Amino acid sequence: MFIIKVIGFGIIASTLAFTAFLLTGISRLERERISSNDEDRKKICKKCADSVGMVNVIGNILMILIKAYMGIVGRSKGLVADAIHSGADLLATIVMIVGLNISDKKTDKVYPYGYGKAEYIVSIFIYLSLLFIAAYIIYEGFICIIKGHVVEICWAAFWGAFFSIFINELMFRQSVCAGNKINSPSMVAKAWESRSDVYASIAVLIGIFGAKMGFHFMDPLAAIVVGIIIIKMCIEEMWAASLNLMDKAPEESIMEDVNNALTKVENIIGINKIFAREIGQYMEFEIDVNVSSDTSVENGESIKKNIKDIVSNVLSRKTIIKVRLYAV
């Protein structure tokens, strides 16, 4: 019991410290920004934006820990389910990092096309296990409601939910502000995406309040809602991974961009076809273009190089481009 208390104290203390750090850090940067000139302002915003990644990782881990601890100690099923939900989000980030690592592995004789697709298999397995956990959450929640178990929830659960929402909101504000200032729409989009996690936490908060008011079924109900959110997330991720395994073509907009860029290339008569697929962190293109029959090999090679440069400039990610020339 002593160890549990020590762990709990550690989690609570680090959560409070993190919150205080975020609040003071942001307000300090804000004061500096206002009192400095334009040149320095950009630097300060850059510094702030650089810290976003680290702050999000630490914040998410702390959120999971405080929800798990407060959920178990405060006996709120909803909050524990929410902790699992946040854990699933963290898992997505980790799978991405692991995928990056796998993709970096050099191609060999056994796998001449590289290890890019391994990421999808890993993610399918992980989300499959999460799917079971989510199903278990929903099942247990229903059992709890049907059997009418009365779980006396402690206010600790409320504070857990409250702090996780508070930290989430702080991190959102920081990401959006930094993303707008350094002109990074992807950072803003990510911030909005992670803000949607708050809805689950709000449901849990309502559940805790309901249970405190005497409607004991509301906490498991919140857990079921969270379970459904997790299942939805798992199915989406697994669907995306299997589509990529099936070499689905990328979105229309990307293909159009590439097509438009190719029309600007000199010495091309026409575009025969453009195929593209995802291989882990890379996007592979197969581009067939028509050139006049009197093109020399030297010219042909320069055309190929041209096309590769242009296409890789259009996309802001790693690409593998294979170009074939057809004489007309």
Next chain:
Amino acid sequence: MNKMIWFAPISVVLFLIFLAVMYGWIDEIEPVKVQEKEIVEAKPANNVQTFPAGIGNNNIQLINNPTFPAGIGNSQIQLINQNQTQTQVETATYLGLNLSENLYVQSAIPSSPAEKAGIKSGDLIFSFDHKNITTREQISTILQTKKPGDTVKVVVSRDKTKKSFQVTLEQSFHNIKQIAAIQSNRPNWMGADIQDIDSVMKAQFNLPDKQGVIISYVSPNSPAEKSGLSSGDVIRRFSGTRIRDVKQLQKLIIDSPAGNQIQLTIFRGGEYQTIPVVLGQQPQIADKPPLLGPADLAIEGSWIGMDITELSPETATGMGLPSGTQGILVSDVESPPATMVGFQTNDIIVAINGISTPDMKQFAKATENQSNAVVDIIRGNRHFFITVPTPGFTQQGTKINTPMDNKMKQVASNSSIKKSVVAIFTEGANVNSQVGGDMANSLIIADLDKNSYTVVGASPDNSITQIMDKYNIDAVICGNISKQRTAALLASNISIYSGVTGTVLQAIALFEANLLVSMKY
């Protein structure tokens, strides 16, 4: 690529699985609830009229009808008193001296506070707690004002010189039998806890009959363990002598010389086996920490009328149990049937019907759909079986004719507030059996002066009145009693305490604490 990267997703997945397990666990464990004590209300008149008014109503059935018309022989009072004494008896202080009438120490009970302080037999007590004393009663009166843990100065005369001792009082043992066991087991030791067999045990262990005694626990490194005896074995014969009950076997063990090899015929798994056992000496009994219950207990559940909680390691060490002991702690014994079958506060339930109960979940499983049960408990340093009968039956199942046993057995009692000879009607033939009605088979006669008791079987040529005269009995304790017998007893100036429930030991404890209400004209 370093392989360490795999630890990240795997550890997160494991953590999530842990969370999922916790998620399921949250509502499994019963929440801590404030237990509401049942208030016994007087029932309306229709219930009252079934009882003929008057003394000694033998229609009284305590188990089924805990409410009674007000009046004489009111068992409701006794029940309430019993609840009160539960705490009183527990907090009773324990000195551990057998004193003669003229204040000579006859014996100091081994490992008792008095013995630890250095008081020996033959000492003459002068003063106790800075007061000169002349009678035993004075010591009892002083003891009543003390708490366990208090230190008392005792001045004695030994070999014509005065000596003083500081005695730190301990909490009283619950059980006369335990002290008796400690005393009697010293010279010769087998290392197995034994009990009489009742019908619930017979059913649970699949025995053909109730003959012999059953082993409830085998101490580690004891002769019994070395020779291969195990819990659940039934001892039928001791070197050819047929075993009838626990007392007989205990006597046989004590009487046979140490180091002697004896042959035990046991019944195990439907077969008879003969096992040689070399009796040994019991090793020095380790100093027992006082049996103090933990200060604040979270009541985690209730079962057959008692509050139970999971035994935490701290509590286990606090109670002086071996490390690693797991079980369910009885935190309060409130109502029948738990009070009836002999559970006590601080008992630790380790198994039910052979299913071990290390935690609440296992306990819930083990008690699910159980109509009768043999419960393996640890009390003090001993293992017991306590049987929980199917509702509506006694522990004995049917009434059995216990053989006559007139041997007086010396036991120690830790308090002697009131002096008298008491007769208790009982269902069984030992002090742990239930108090019965006056039609019961056996009669236990306890001499509270001499701290001894005897079991007398009732038979036609040994009528109750004769026994009463023979043993010079002052009081009778029983579950119920007929009018005729009441009249006869009252005529010979014997006080009657009717409507008492629980075991004989509990009844004696109540009687000594002056908490029973006697019948009057």
